Amino acid sequence: MPSLVSQRMPEKMSTERAALDELLGSTVLAHVGLVVDGSAVVFPTGFAVIDDRLVIHGSTGSRWMRAIAAQEVSVTVTKVDGVVVARSTFESSMLYRSAMLFGRFETIDPADKPAVLDALSDRFIPNRSAEVRPSSKKELAATVALALPIDRWSLRVSADWPEDEESDIAGDAWAGFVRFGAPSATAEAAPDLRDGIEPPASVHELLAHPERIV
Template sequence: MPPRRRRLDRVTGTLSPTPRSTLGRLRERGATDRAALYDVLDHGLVCHLALVRDGAPVVLPTGYGRIGDTLYVHGSSGARWLREGGVPVCATVTHLDGIVYARSVFHFSMNYRSAVAHGTARLVTEEPERTAALRAIVEHLAPGSWDHTRTPNRRELAATAVLALDLDEASVKIRTGPPGDEPADISPEVWAGVVPLTTTFGTPEPDAHVPADAPVPPHVLTREAR
């Protein structure tokens, strides 16, 4: 019997657990609000997609986009597993927010926000969903770019496969705060605390074919400001 799905409750906006998506350890770090899932996904840039290919596990880093309760990824249509769809996958997005320095090796840790989604990826072949998915992927990585660039032509579309993963079975786990040292280890002689980590965008660097006096478009500056 297949595992009962961890589904998104469309009425209450909460996540309902299933055996494979229920947190095993440190359950107090779990978030059950659908908004927490969206927050992790919407502020990430890289999704790690895990699947079994030719009998062996594979984890693929890729860009992604979200529309409602569906996560979209894309890849080459030359990949057999992408062309076929119907592949069981696990998608993970993680933010590393800090390194936690403790007074004992056992309690060193990280502050993080992570989302894990399970399901069967389906191949997107019909319009307008396919175009909407590609737009969502581009806009997630580079907001405002879809309307400022050439859209895909037939050859490019033929070379691109789009997969959809319904966010019906997902979990969110978050750690914040200082180290969880044992009381006996707390001493003024050993430094403990958190070194924060943030993702920042640098100054845009124009391509060699861009005129030297050309201004940076507002939508690119918006990305930089984030």
């Protein structure tokens, strides 16, 4: 298992669990690194944190999901918060938070799967499971849910001002941060939506807070 101790810029490392939780709560996109047929691959997937586990789901017929469940993996979650604009291109960089989690995914028990999948859906679309029908037996049988305990991780945070040379500071170039604010979101009705059906509360919640997803 890889070491959690950074040899490069250790000052950017954070051991604060609250900072990790904040990052995991700010996006739903993770990348799972694994080995398939002797080659390293990275698998992008949506996730949610449920009961201190990082949960993903997919088709029971997916070779990727079978491979993920059969080996030790690494999972990365990254959020770009802005750009560090320095007085030279060499010193310019990104404002970011990036976590790596390590371990082995466990298969969710079939008895727990309906509630877990509802919680996963509600992370993507707040409270959506209360607005639609329950998953059918066929849908549940076709879906696998995997959970990774959040007990081995590292977190790197880049939030520092530019470290420019004194000669550059004395010059006329601008320096600072460009922070990315909350994105805007719009709702577009499906072409086959019947007239008179308005967006529900879950969609309005998502429109109001897209920064929780992207």
